[in-house]
Amino acid sequence: MAVIYQKSAYLNDVKRHYCPGCSHGIAHKIVGEVLEEMGLLEKTIMVAPVGCSGLLYDYSNTDGIHALHGRAPAVATGVKAVHPDKIVYAYQGDGDLISIGTGETVSAAARGENITVIFANNSIFGMTGGQMAGTTLVGEKTSTCRDGRNPQVDGYPVGVCEMLAPLQGAKYIARASLHDVPHILKAKQMIRTAFEYQLNNRGYSLVELLCACPTNLKMSPTDACRWVGEEMTKTFPLGVFKEE
Amino acid sequence: MxxxxxxxxxxxxxxxxxxxxxxxxxxxxxxxxxxxxxxxxxxxxxxxxxxxxxxxxxxxxxxxxxxxxxxxxxxxxxxxxxxxxxxxxxxxxxxxxxxxxxxxxxxxxxxxxxxxxxxxxxxxxxxxxxxxxxxxxxxxxxxxxxxxxxxxxxxxxxxxxxxxxxxxxxxxxxxxxxxxxxxxxxxxxxDKPWAATGWDGKSRPKARFTSVFMDAAKCEAHxxxxxxxxxxxxxxETRLQCVDTEDADIVLVAYGTTARICTSAKRMAEKAGIRVGIVRPITVWPFPYRQVQEACAHAKAVLCVEMSAGQMLDDVKIALNGTKPSYLYYRLGGMMPAAKDICREIVRLNEEVR
Structure with a gap:
């Protein structure tokens, strides 16, 4: 019998801790598929964040380094300095990348570090139980903005791609969504392009993935995906923001 | 050269x-x-x-x-x-x-x-x-x-x-x-087989760096x-230098440039007939507790000299464990102690413990 589908060699058999309907599993899967298809698995060094995806180094068949909260781009910078010929990528959530890690994110992009960042944006702090994040939508209810994010009190969400694209060191900046299969396939293509940029020493690349967090959105997985597709994409429009 | x-x-x-x-x-x-x-x-x-x-x-x-x-x-x-x-x-x-x-x-x-x-x-x-x-x-x-x-x-x-x-x-x-x-x-x-260099899945275990342990028992084992x-x-790994501590009445404990200034203060005090030794910790962690106590065994008093308000004195006291009286002389905020001032302190201390 022919094998028509199997999981990427990037992923091992360790039991995941993710909630039902969480997008991290899809994100790991497509990152792994791209690395495997490009023949880069043995060359890859992964930097994991603090947050729900903080145990990624235990799920992937790559060398893995756990960064402190928000510092993944700095850690990846250090790794890449030692191994310029290896593929170095950081996987970060929105709490990690934008709330506590803005400085490292902007600076790594501005320096044009030849690293790739996969940015899982689910608009909320997942691991700590659903608090407001730097990417929480206006009106979105969280445990620290119970009546919905109020710009008069809480300010506005940050568009990471919009912020990074003008930086000269940022070379490939794109946003995709994981709410349905056609969008997942587009996301995979963007991830491939980002790793191609790194492979060709073209500089900093980032792919933002709009992700569903059904547990903290207090929705069913289906409804959470619908919300990502219908609501999140209004604040965070999809597309390639920079490609040079 | x-x-x-x-x-x-x-x-x-x-x-x-x-x-x-x-x-x-x-x-x-x-x-x-x-x-x-x-x-x-x-x-x-x-x-x-x-x-x-x-x-x-x-x-x-x-x-x-x-x-x-x-x-x-x-x-x-x-x-x-x-x-x-x-x-x-x-x-x-x-x-x-x-x-x-x-x-x-x-x-x-x-x-x-x-x-x-x-x-x-x-x-x-x-x-x-x-x-x-x-x-x-x-x-x-x-x-x-x-x-x-x-x-x-x-x-x-x-x-x-x-x-x-x-x-x-x-x-x-x-x-x-x-x-x-x-x-x-x-x-x-x-040879650093533990380092993250890219993993081929077979020639060594996967490199894995984390300080997270979801299981408290595993965290304790770590x-x-x-x-x-x-x-x-x-x-x-403890290191220190002891100078003339064997028969000193007053032992100075100091590190870095302060210890160098203490060398001048020691010479001045010796001219006044006081026997002075210097203990200079070269590692402050691990602190050479045992060696400091031994070096001070003959002393009548121990004077800790620092550019901090007794931070090292804590370790000196742990080292002495109540066996000797300990004193402190310090300058703060970027001001350095002068040898003559340390010497004055030595003379005063020598009178006090005589």
């Missing part, structure tokens, strides 16, 4: 000559000549200099480079080291080799840019979370600083831990005659492993 060099530049060159190839740092006085020197020197030897956006970033770049198997360092001064504390704790917990140079100034907080030793607690106790330690060298002059920064790289590799060289700004800023020899990295520790390492370091 001896050369006349500025302290910070000499320490940077010593690091390069010991095989340091990666430097990450952020400007702060009085250590700026270190990043400046590294920025042009490292590319000459195939190394990499990165100017970080903050000390938060520096220490995490250092962590990444160390985890990747690189011989790496950062430098800063007290309040930059403050920003690194979480990173130092993480480096020690993840067992990554790293060298950290602190060219200390007057504190607290922004303080002054003149020489200080008020980072003693910060260096020996740390501000990071949990039960971790760095080996902390306190050289007494520039030559020793160059020698110890070279040793620091080997010790970092040997113990897979952060190792600090902690000098006051005087050592960083003074020009002195030094001889910097190439030091070949200790071959015993240059702590026990670290504590066993620190026990070995305490037993084998």
């Amino acid at each position: 001896k050369q006349l060099m500025k302290g910070n530049e000499a320490m940077a060159e010593a690091a390069v000559m010991a095989g340091c190839r990666y430097y990450f740092g952020y400007p702060i006085t009085p250590q700026n000549e270190v990043p400046e020197y590294m920025s042009w020197r490292l590319p000459q030897v195939g190394g990499v200099y990165k100017q970080a956006e903050s000390e938060l970033a520096s220490v995490n770049m250092l962590f990444g480079a160390g985890a990747a198997g690189g011989r790496a360092m950062t430098s800063s001064s007290g309040l930059g080291i403050s920003l690194m504390q979480e990173g130092i704790s993480h480096i020690c917990a993840c067992e990554v080799p790293a060298v950290i140079l602190n060219v200390a100034r007057g504190g607290p907080a922004i303080g002054s840019i003149q020489p200080g030793q008020a980072d003693y607690y910060q260096m020996t106790r740390g501000g990071g979370t949990g039960d971790y330690h760095m080996i902390v060298y306190t050289p007494g002059n520039l030559q020793e600083a160059c020698d110890l920064i070279q040793l620091a790289f080997d010790k970092a590799d040997q113990y897979r831990n952060a190792v600090a060289v902690y000098v006051d700004g005087c050592i960083g800023q003074l020009m002195e005659s030094v001889e910097i020899q190439p030091r070949t990295p200790d071959p015993k520790y240059q 702590n026990d492993h670290l504590q066993e390492k620190y026990r070995i370091i305490r037993e084998t």
Whole structure:
């Protein structure tokens, strides 16, 4: 019998801790598929964040380094300095990348570090139980903005791609969504392009993935995906923001 | 060949000559000549200099480079080291080799840019979370600083831990005659099968660096492993210098430039007929408790001299464990003690305990 589908060699058999309907599993899967298809698995060094995806180094068949909260781009910078010929990528959530890690994110992009960042944006702090994040939508209810994010009190969400694209060191900046299969396939293509940029020493690349967090959105997985597709994409429009 | 060099530049060159190839740092006085020197020197030897956006970033770049198997360092001064504390704790917990140079100034907080030793607690106790330690060298002059920064790289590799060289700004800023020899990295520790270099799935276990343990029992087991390492370091890595302590009535305990000033104070007091010894800790973690107590065995009194308000005195008291009276003389905020003032204190103390 022919094998028509199997999981990427990037992923091992360790039991995941993710909630039902969480997008991290899809994100790991497509990152792994791209690395495997490009023949880069043995060359890859992964930097994991603090947050729900903080145990990624235990799920992937790559060398893995756990960064402190928000510092993944700095850690990846250090790794890449030692191994310029290896593929170095950081996987970060929105709490990690934008709330506590803005400085490292902007600076790594501005320096044009030849690293790739996969940015899982689910608009909320997942691991700590659903608090407001730097990417929480206006009106979105969280445990620290119970009546919905109020710009008069809480300010506005940050568009990471919009912020990074003008930086000269940022070379490939794109946003995709994981709410349905056609969008997942587009996301995979963007991830491939980002790793191609790194492979060709073209500089900093980032792919933002709009992700569903059904547990903290207090929705069913289906409804959470619908919300990502219908609501999140209004604040965070999809597309390639920079490609040079 | 001896050369006349500025302290910070000499320490940077010593690091390069010991095989340091990666430097990450952020400007702060009085250590700026270190990043400046590294920025042009490292590319000459195939190394990499990165100017970080903050000390938060520096220490995490250092962590990444160390985890990747690189011989790496950062430098800063007290309040930059403050920003690194979480990173130092993480480096020690993840067992990554790293060298950290602190060219200390007057504190607290922004303080002054003149020489200080008020980072003693910060260096020996740390501000990071949990039960971790760095080996902390306190050289007494520039030559020793160059020698110890070279040793620091080997010790970092040997113990897979952060190792600090902690000098006051005087050592960083003074020009002195030094001889910097190439030091070949200790071959015993240059095979780094634990480093993140890309994994082929078979030739070694997967490289994995984390300080997270979701299971408390596993976290405790990891702590026990670290504590066993620190026990070995305490037993084998303490260093100090004792001068004329065997028959001294007054023993001074001091490190760094303060110990050098104490040498002048000792000579002055000896002219007044007082027998003075000096104990100079060269590691302040691990602190040479047993050796300090032995060196003070004959003394009538022990005088701790610091550019901090009794921070090292705590360790001296632990060492003496109530066997001798201990006293303190200090200057703060970037002001250095004068030999004549220390001498006056010795004379006063000698009268008091006679």
